[in-house]
């Protein structure tokens with residue numbers, strides 16, 4: 012079912028993970044503008060030189076947060092409510108410094124249309140929605156009515172509910188139903204990692220030239236370095252190589268939170 016970017020459909024809470032068979036653009040093709048296109052050996056004096064890369068301690072992280080925009084009352088309540096209601100699952104929320112970063116990216120991209128995969132209790136959508144100009148929209152996808160009920164409450168409290176189009180159902184179905192035209196200014200992928208490549212393959216063609224994509228958890232808690240990784244870690248490893256080899260975009264992988272890859276559509 013095709014539809015335009017502005018009309019939403021809201022299905023039932025299937026709880027199902029999306030599945031799909033996205034095909035890669037140039038995965039493993041081995042040639043691109045930035046050199047070999049393959050994962051390269053880093054050029055540096057030592058694997059992790061503290062003169063170049065400062066290890067993040069609890070004190071430094073606290074300092075970093077205190078030098079970023081603070082959580083306002085709505086966000087503070089959203090964090091607290093997510094922990095109270097969902098316990099350990101609350102760690103699925105974006106980390107505190109990622110919210111202002113997503114808002115910053117939205118403004119940098121002059122975003123009017125943002126697509127998010129993985130709403131959860133709505134923190135990332137809230138930050139991005141507040142960064143939109145009048146008339147802008149965030150389309151955000153999730154399978155959980157329960158978790159996104161907390162999101163809806165926070166968005167209403169923050170006064171941005173009218174800018175957020177929550178679509179319940181497997182995200183791959185939602186993305187495939189969007190027009191296949193490059194109207195997206197910013198995409199944020201933060202859901203079931205096994206589908207990262209599939210989400211990417213739906214979103215890259217729909218992103219306008221100069222538009223941005225951000226993909227969370229590209230370190231998967233450090234498990235991506237394991238060559239024998241299985242499950243989500245193997246999927247993230249595969250995704251990371253896929254994105255690096257994709258000639259349609261320029262990418263940077265950043266050590267933010269659990270690893271964040273940014274891409275700019277050529």
Ligand SMILES: C[S@@+](CC[C@H](N)C(=O)[O-])C[C@H]1O[C@@H](n2cnc3c(N)ncnc32)[C@H](O)[C@@H]1O
Nearest residue numbers: 028029104105129131135153154181182202203
């Ligand atoms: C890491 S959380 C998202 C966190 C969110 N960005 C935030 O800032 O709080 C991942 C979300 O992806 C959703 N999800 C998992 N599989 C999905 C699928 N196949 N389609 C849509 N959503 C999915 C989960 O229900 C969960 O809410």
